[in-house]
Amino acid sequence: MAKQADVSLSELQIALMRVLWRQGEASTADVAAALADQRGLKHTTVATLLTRLEKRGVVAQRREGRQLFYRALVAEADVRRSMVADLIGALFAGDARQLVAHLVQESDIAAGDLERIKRRLAQGDRDAE
8 A cells, every 4th residue: 555645635535545545445335335434425416526635646546447446545543643644734733742632632532542642752753763
């Protein structure tokens, strides 16, 4: 899977990408069917969204007869990383600690969750050495 430096997606685009990440490859009809219950999107809308993602280099397209199949070219973790970096830059002046402080203050985080976060941060410090 290709790594994209800066991939920011809308909530609807992420929903489409989750289908591809989960299935590996899917036709336009497969994606539309997977999102039908929660989104009620028309086949043409899904086709348009996938075509736009393909033009951006986020997905690859292949044709089999008259049917188009799509697969993700970016990993979910890379999209998450990029979008969180954008969020930190836009809302927290680039300071990830402010984001963490906000999440702790605004969320119901249990003591066990905080301990796991501390261990993860400590692990990150050891990896950086």
